[in-house]
Amino acid sequence: MKIxxxxxxxxxxxxxxxxxxxxxxxxxxxVLEPPSGLTKWVLSTTMESSVxxxxxxxxxxxxxxxxxxxxxxxxxxSMCQGCHGAPGMEISEMAKGLEPIPPHLYxxxxxxxxxxxxxxxxxxxxxxxTGMPAWGTTHSDEEIWNIIAFLRKLPQxxxxxxxxxxxxxxxxxEGESHWEDEEHEHEH
Numbered sequence: 001m002k003i004x005x006x007x008x009x010x011x012x013x014x015x016x017x018x019x020x021x022x023x024x025x026x027x028x029x030x031v032l033e034p035p036s037g038l039t040k041w042v043l044s045t046t047m048e049s050s051v052x053x054x055x056x057x058x059x060x061x062x063x064x065x066x067x068x069x070x071x072x073x074x075x076x077x078s079m080c081q082g083c084h085g086a087p088g089m090e091i092s093e094m095a096k097g098l099e100p101i102p103p104h105l106y107x108x109x110x111x112x113x114x115x116x117x118x119x120x121x122x123x124x125x126x127x128x129x130t131g132m133p134a135w136g137t138t139h140s141d142e143e144i145w146n147i148i149a150f151l152r153k154l155p156q157x158x159x160x161x162x163x164x165x166x167x168x169x170x171x172x173x174e175g176e177s178h179w180e181d182e183e184h185e186h187e188h
Contacts, residue, residue: 034099055115060117076147
């Protein structure tokens, strides 16, 4: 009985301490003040575990279709580039003010941190309190998979290739295919 009572008192005390910290204003929520290492670890571990557990049952389609990649490029350029950047292009001023700063998805090591299923889940559902929106409220699963297909190609693009593709999409030109094979040989 003493052990049960000790555990119960400990839990109540921890809850009270939590409420005191929450309501005292002791934690600075300003983006200009970097979070402590503990806070960063708790939030990133929670987010990573949440995404991993929810994306586990997602079936990944073939992401190599030219039309799929092209449509994904159109969405990425209009919706994602400002926060995540692109080869030869910096992130927007708005993105620089986010905490955490959005990952640069054109960099292989950033992109490879997540599987295609996890990228799909993140894009569809968003990440709470990071600035990453839930595109699943406005886009079909097919459109989101198109974005993921383009993401898989993005790190292999040069700044010149991306600029040309972006210009063609923004001007509405169809142009040549940019997705001849898996190695992304650009024929211009």
